[in-house]
Amino acid sequence: MRLILLGPPGAGKGTQAQRLVQKHGIPQLSTGDMLRAAVKAGTEVGKRAQAIMDSGQLVSDEVVNQIVSERVDEPDARKGFILDGYPRTVAQAEALTRMLASKGQKLDAVIELKVDESALLERMQKRVNETHAAGGQVRADDNPEAFKKRLDEYRRKTAPLSQYYAGTGELRTIDGMADVDAVTGKIEEVLRAYAE
Template structure:
């Protein structure tokens, strides 16, 4: 099962991805984690990424695409994966299509969690309160100012992916405002239909 979860910050992608990891036994591949792992492993592309990051610059699409390509070849991703934070842009989505095609693979699903953006700020505040109550560590960017910036960046760069994947016929949407279990059930329904193809 190879899939992408789309949706703005706070839409519940992380929660649903964890449930999918448990259900399907496939890894959740986060761009940040993949970058850090490649740097730590000292791979060729990891060394290039480290040089760019050490210079305080953003890692290019070319480097990110190579890291993703290498990561999906790993043994734990043989049965599939959930991409988190990649692709972020239409050019990355096109690169991903080419990467997978070169491996004789394709995506099984692109699922967008549709949410009411005005409710996301309240959802983020609740997540912070729940994390604090549980004695956990709150993300540095879980505050109203950072959250608004993340939402603006999502709208500008990542939201166009919806139109791109709708155009390829791969996009499926679920009601991200529904109860967590209901969202999980909607996603399970989409995936079982994808598996039956």
């Protein structure tokens, strides 16, 4: 099972991805984690990424695409994976489609969690409060100003992926404002439909 979870920051993608990881035994592939692992492992592409980051530049699509390509070839991703934070742009989505096709693979699902953006700020604040109460570490960008910037960036760069995947027929939309268990149930319904 190869899938992408789409939705703005705070939509619940991380929570749902972890549930899918536990139920289906497939890895959640985060672009940030993949970049750090490639740099740490000293792979050829990791060295290129390190040089780019050291110069203060953003890592190019070409480098990110190569890191994703190498990561999906690893043994733990043979049964499938959940992409987290990738693709971020239509250009990356097109590259992903070509890359998977070159490996004889394709996506099984692109699931978008639709949410009421005005409620996301409340949801983020609740997450911060719960993390504090549990004695956990709060993300540096979990504050109203940073959150609004992340939301704006999502609208500009990532939201067009919905139209792209709707155009390919791969997009399935779920109400991300529903109860967490209800969202999980709807995701499982979509995955069962793909498996049939």
